[in-house]
Amino acid sequence: MAALRGMSERYGRPDWVRRLNAMGESLGDPIEGARRLISLDAGELAATAQRSLGRTLSGAFGDPGWRSRFESLASSADAAPLHVVGRLMTRQELLRGLRTRCLLDRALAQKPEIEAERIEAPVIVTGPARSGTSILFELLWLDPTLRGPVAAEVLHPFPLPEHAGEDRRLAISECEQELWADVQPEFAAIHELRSDLPVECVTLTLPSFCGWHWPMVLQMSGWAPDLAENYQFHRRILQLLQHAAPRRNWLLKTPGHLTTLPLVFSLYPDAWVVQTHRDPAKTMPSTVSTTAMVQWMRSDAVDLAATSEGVGAAFCAILNHVAELRGKGGLPDRFVDVHFQSLVRDPVGTLRAVYQRMGRSFTPEHAERVRSYLAEKPRGKFGVHRYTAEEWGFREASLRSQLRPYIEAFGVELEE
Numbered sequence: 001m002a003a004l005r006g007m008s009e010r011y012g013r014p015d016w017v018r019r020l021n022a023m024g025e026s027l028g029d030p031i032e033g034a035r036r037l038i039s040l041d042a043g044e045l046a047a048t049a050q051r052s053l054g055r056t057l058s059g060a061f062g063d064p065g066w067r068s069r070f071e072s073l074a075s076s077a078d079a080a081p082l083h084v085v086g087r088l089m090t091r092q093e094l095l096r097g098l099r100t101r102c103l104l105d106r107a108l109a110q111k112p113e114i115e116a117e118r119i120e121a122p123v124i125v126t127g128p129a130r131s132g133t134s135i136l137f138e139l140l141w142l143d144p145t146l147r148g149p150v151a152a153e154v155l156h157p158f159p160l161p162e163h164a165g166e167d168r169r170l171a172i173s174e175c176e177q178e179l180w181a182d183v184q185p186e187f188a189a190i191h192e193l194r195s196d197l198p199v200e201c202v203t204l205t206l207p208s209f210c211g212w213h214w215p216m217v218l219q220m221s222g223w224a225p226d227l228a229e230n231y232q233f234h235r236r237i238l239q240l241l242q243h244a245a246p247r248r249n250w251l252l253k254t255p256g257h258l259t260t261l262p263l264v265f266s267l268y269p270d271a272w273v274v275q276t277h278r279d280p281a282k283t284m285p286s287t288v289s290t291t292a293m294v295q296w297m298r299s300d301a302v303d304l305a306a307t308s309e310g311v312g313a314a315f316c317a318i319l320n321h322v323a324e325l326r327g328k329g330g331l332p333d334r335f336v337d338v339h340f341q342s343l344v345r346d347p348v349g350t351l352r353a354v355y356q357r358m359g360r361s362f363t364p365e366h367a368e369r370v371r372s373y374l375a376e377k378p379r380g381k382f383g384v385h386r387y388t389a390e391e392w393g394f395r396e397a398s399l400r401s402q403l404r405p406y407i408e409a410f411g412v413e414l415e416e
Helices: 015-025 030-037 042-053 066-079 084-110 112-116 133-141 151-155 169-176 179-183 213-217 227-242 255-267 280-296 304-327 340-345 347-358 364-376 396-402 404-410
Strands: 123-126 249-253 272-277 335-339
Touching: 015 030, 015 084, 030 084, 042 066, 042 084, 066 084, 084 112, 084 169, 084 179, 084 213, 084 227, 112 227, 123 133, 123 255, 133 249, 133 272, 133 347, 133 364, 151 169, 169 179, 213 280, 227 255, 255 272, 255 304, 272 340, 280 304, 280 396, 304 396, 304 404, 335 340, 335 347, 340 347, 347 364, 396 404
Parallel strands: 123 249, 123 272, 272 335
Antiparallel strands: none
């Protein structure tokens, strides 16, 4: 593995972040000081959430074991080496997740018919980071016959009780969207988060307390997601969000779906999976840099060597395995393949082919929306995420050799 520079050598911290983190040092050891300042104790968090709602905390939402999942997660998060800003961000997410579960559970109890809602033919975008998943997701979202989960409604599925008569969700959700780029400005060049944009299933399932969000943002030992239960939560919240609304097909996205395709199809047998492809010499180091950046927002102790090794091994295995499964007919024939270079060269033509494969109508109006959207959001609008494979612990030739089954199965174009 190539020698790796640490995160502190790559990125400085904004002054306001550095000063808040110094509050932990003012109480002794930085990590212990941060713990003394900001509690992540499960009991205290539950009591705080209950007081904020003015009612008994009941958050089953179809999962009787949710409380033990929450307590296990909170305990692991509390033990993680987080600085002050990291603990504050994590505390807010845990509290918001508790409140959300409570409100979801109450809504389901009032309208049990929600559980009969059918999620029909969702369109699910998945693929490695930096392979075009985000921009493809947003371009598909411009189709009025598809519904992507928008950040504000996902973070707060109901107008907040504290603001009766005024919907403040768009503004309040900024703390979990725009704040990330304030904590680390370079993040904007990797991924744009905004309250009015669609979000990944990672965010959608945060209140399950057993999904992808938590190991993505926190380096925790002894804790693992429960993806089977996470997908049950995924379906229930989609059912609730679509209840009594005009019927549209859901548009969903996260790289994590690549790892669980049999589970995806078990819940959504008529789903269309749009799988993006790009040279792994570009996608693999970007996946590591994105993961490291997200964890660096909350901790000074990001183990880059372990992250690079873990991400590399996992995604090599996943991509080759999916190629094998699809080649042998081990998954339903409901895939659409989108190559990054094709999407960049001809976005409208690429989307037209996607729609043809799915048997959907790609309208001239949608094509025009795509052209306008791209004109207003050119590549590099928030800076350019420049990197090489070697910078993040990889060798291009080795990556391509390990992923030869994947590259050959899908005809992935290699890039200079």
